[in-house]
Amino acid sequence: MIEARAVTLSFGETPALRGADLRVAEGEILAVMGPSGSGKSTLLHCLAGILVPDSGEIHFAGQRVDTLDEGARSALRRDRFGFVFQFGQLVPELTAVENVALPLLLAGTRRRAAITEASAWFARLDLDGLQQRRSGELSGGQAQRVALARGLVSRPQVLFADEPTGSLDSLTGEHVMDLLVGSAREQGTTVVVVTHEARVAAYADREVIVRDGKVTSLDAEPVRS
Amino acid sequence: MYTLSVYMWCMVLGMSVPLTLLGLLEREPSHGYDLKRDYDTFFGRGKPLPFGQVYATLARLARDGKVVIAVEPGDGPERKRYVITESGASEVNAWLVEPLAPEPHLQTVLFAKVVLAIMLGRPAEEYLDTQRRAHLARMRELTEVKRGGNLVDALLADHGLFHLEADLRWIDTTVARLDALTKEVAR
Numbered sequence: 001m002i003e004a005r006a007v008t009l010s011f012g013e014t015p016a017l018r019g020a021d022l023r024v025a026e027g028e029i030l031a032v033m034g035p036s037g038s039g040k041s042t043l044l045h046c047l048a049g050i051l052v053p054d055s056g057e058i059h060f061a062g063q064r065v066d067t068l069d070e071g072a073r074s075a076l077r078r079d080r081f082g083f084v085f086q087f088g089q090l091v092p093e094l095t096a097v098e099n100v101a102l103p104l105l106l107a108g109t110r111r112r113a114a115i116t117e118a119s120a121w122f123a124r125l126d127l128d129g130l131q132q133r134r135s136g137e138l139s140g141g142q143a144q145r146v147a148l149a150r151g152l153v154s155r156p157q158v159l160f161a162d163e164p165t166g167s168l169d170s171l172t173g174e175h176v177m178d179l180l181v182g183s184a185r186e187q188g189t190t191v192v193v194v195t196h197e198a199r200v201a202a203y204a205d206r207e208v209i210v211r212d213g214k215v216t217s218l219d220a221e222p223v224r225s
Numbered sequence: 226m227y228t229l230s231v232y233m234w235c236m237v238l239g240m241s242v243p244l245t246l247l248g249l250l251e252r253e254p255s256h257g258y259d260l261k262r263d264y265d266t267f268f269g270r271g272k273p274l275p276f277g278q279v280y281a282t283l284a285r286l287a288r289d290g291k292v293v294i295a296v297e298p299g300d301g302p303e304r305k306r307y308v309i310t311e312s313g314a315s316e317v318n319a320w321l322v323e324p325l326a327p328e329p330h331l332q333t334v335l336f337a338k339v340v341l342a343i344m345l346g347r348p349a350e351e352y353l354d355t356q357r358r359a360h361l362a363r364m365r366e367l368t369e370v371k372r373g374g375n376l377v378d379a380l381l382a383d384h385g386l387f388h389l390e391a392d393l394r395w396i397d398t399t400v401a402r403l404d405a406l407t408k409e410v411a412r
Contacts, residue, residue, distance in 0.1 A: 207361055
């Protein structure tokens, strides 16, 4: 489904990835672990077409991603991928339901249909009644569930989650992971979740460890294919 | 092997059957059958307490003055109802208020393996990664138990998860300090 081959990337003089290899199978939930500064988030950004590697290759569904221009990568991210980040990163000017509807609106869905589809996620993620709230009126856990709904609303083929529970307490984080894994499995979405928390990684099918810019796990092959 | 049933059974053994039965009796006087049922529901976790052990334990508690037996006459065989004594209740209280001895586990098998691996020029980091993988596999199983189980299952699984997580933090810290440890061991 998605693959990194000998990917390297430096920020100025500082190498972040030094030949990272990774394969993620369709429908798999993969946890990418590693110490701070190991390159795990950079690897996720390369897989998602946000960053372009200095060398090496990124493949998604048989297509080379790293050689696409910015416009094509942007379309890929919008149409095929979903994202959840550590702090939700909701648009503060929009209501919760508008935030969830955003990927659909950007993809050209009519507003009414997009809002209707987005609204359905509120019951699914225990957010009923919060549709009209803005991000400042939501708790951390609620905001993160709204972000999760936004990440999944367009039924992406891959959901990239970067420390999705990093700003939450243990119980709230578990609730978010429970919903993330349940929803992803339900719609067959592949998930790549970057985390430094073993309890979060335990929701995944498999984990890999990134150290010094390389994937060093002994368990480097997908469990599904 | 650190399986769920072994883990849970270790927890049960660690908490002492006699004191647990006494604790259940402090709630209300009970028959042996009811005690066994409550024990199995809350503490058995797939490993029910044998009737023989229930009655043998109750007999010992009666002998030691922790419970008294009230015989209830009826049409059939006599039924024994067990009632906790003041001495039994104070023993339960003493047990509840006393903290468990925190075990530092400074000299764990894993630590010994790491040091020996360094001494013998073997790949300590690989051993730690293998251990990390085994721990995470166990954590995945316990997470599944949590997701599919009731509150009691979830809390027991949480106990295991937090312990395994603590081990993993130690593994991470040790990996990060392997170079320093190698110098220390080589002295």
